[in-house]
Amino acid sequence: MTIGITGATGQLGRLVVQKLKKKVAAGDLVALVRNPAKAKELGITVRVADYDRPETLAPAFQGIDTLLMISASEIGKRLKQHRSVIHAAKQAGVKRIVYTSLLHADKSPIDLASEHLPTENEIKASGIPYTILRNGWYTENYTGSIGGALAGGAFLGSAGDAKISSAAREDFADAAVAAVTEKGHEGKTYELAGDTAWTLSDLANEISRQTGKNVSYRNLPEPEYANTLEGFDIPKPIAGAIAGWDTAALKGGLYDDSRQLSKLIGRPTTPLSETVREALQSRKTSG
Numbered sequence: 001m002t003i004g005i006t007g008a009t010g011q012l013g014r015l016v017v018q019k020l021k022k023k024v025a026a027g028d029l030v031a032l033v034r035n036p037a038k039a040k041e042l043g044i045t046v047r048v049a050d051y052d053r054p055e056t057l058a059p060a061f062q063g064i065d066t067l068l069m070i071s072a073s074e075i076g077k078r079l080k081q082h083r084s085v086i087h088a089a090k091q092a093g094v095k096r097i098v099y100t101s102l103l104h105a106d107k108s109p110i111d112l113a114s115e116h117l118p119t120e121n122e123i124k125a126s127g128i129p130y131t132i133l134r135n136g137w138y139t140e141n142y143t144g145s146i147g148g149a150l151a152g153g154a155f156l157g158s159a160g161d162a163k164i165s166s167a168a169r170e171d172f173a174d175a176a177v178a179a180v181t182e183k184g185h186e187g188k189t190y191e192l193a194g195d196t197a198w199t200l201s202d203l204a205n206e207i208s209r210q211t212g213k214n215v216s217y218r219n220l221p222e223p224e225y226a227n228t229l230e231g232f233d234i235p236k237p238i239a240g241a242i243a244g245w246d247t248a249a250l251k252g253g254l255y256d257d258s259r260q261l262s263k264l265i266g267r268p269t270t271p272l273s274e275t276v277r278e279a280l281q282s283r284k285t286s287g
């Protein structure tokens with residue numbers, strides 16, 4: 001069985017490829033990428049598959065049985081890009097699509113659902129057997145801000161005491177590997193989230209505990225948080241989106257207690273403390 005991985009040069013895709021190589025022969029794996037120069041060290045066959053150049057897709061998908069379709073990364077462009085992928089998969093005779101969607105995409109208050117849910121529906125309408133992995137937030141989305149929190153003595157956000165059931169990117173990579181390599185996932189939609197929910201105050205406390213420095217959580221109104229992010233050189237639309245995701249979290253957008261992720265990967269999800277530890281460690285080693 002040949003497995004193709006789109007987005008194989010991304011952070012999730014790279015982890016998936018590393019993990020798949022431990023489970024299946026490298027010769028059965030194909031990295032589907034827009035920039036082959038970035039894929040050299042993956043150690044598997046590489047084919048050009050650029051979502052923005054639909055003519056590259058069907059040829060790249062020839063002979064692929066299971067396509068791990070890692071969602072594209074440019075917000076607002078993705079539905080069109082995903083449609084091209086699904087159309088090409090149909091043309092190429094792909095036998096199953098495994099798609100990385102959004103937690104509770106059918107009812108999520110997070111604006112990203114407006115691209116993920118129609119993508120799920122188009123996959124279903126294509127008639128290609130599918131597995132939908134509705135991924136919650138990566139814990140790394142937050143630990144990337146630890147440097148700023150330590151510098152300013154506060155972790156900023158607009159999520160109040162929202163419960164966030166995040167998991168490590170590594171956990172979601174294991175889930176993707178299970179979904180593409182194991183039997184029994186066809187026609188299934190999984191809500192994937194961390195075993196233990198936490199709040200941004202919990203995160204600030206954990207950073208304080210591990211560093212011995214005083215970091216508190218400072219909750220800001222959404223527009224003020226967006227302005228603050230812009231002040232950190234984050235482009236206006238992205239700053240607005242990030243602040244909006246925090247207030248969507250207050251409506252339950254990042255919470256799930258079904259533990260389907262740990263069931264799928266056969267182990268508990270990575271605790272917040274561990275991902276914080278790794279982030280602090282990599283800050284030390286990088287300077």
Ligand SMILES: NC(=O)c1ccc[n+]([C@@H]2O[C@H](COP(=O)([O-])OP(=O)(O)OC[C@H]3O[C@@H](n4cnc5c(N)ncnc54)[C@H](OP(=O)(O)O)[C@@H]3O)[C@@H](O)[C@H]2O)c1
Nearest residue numbers: 007009010011012013034050051052071072073136137138
């Ligand atoms: N659950 C979460 O918390 C979360 C957070 C962020 C993103 N996401 C979603 O999950 C996906 C994977 O996450 P990630 O952390 O691996 O993101 P990432 O590191 O940004 O990787 C995105 C991948 O998509 C590829 N890509 C983008 N545009 C493309 C195009 N036009 N044609 C072909 N490939 C294209 C990128 O290729 P290059 O390597 O050439 O750039 C990269 O490999 C993201 O794309 C996004 O949809 C989820």
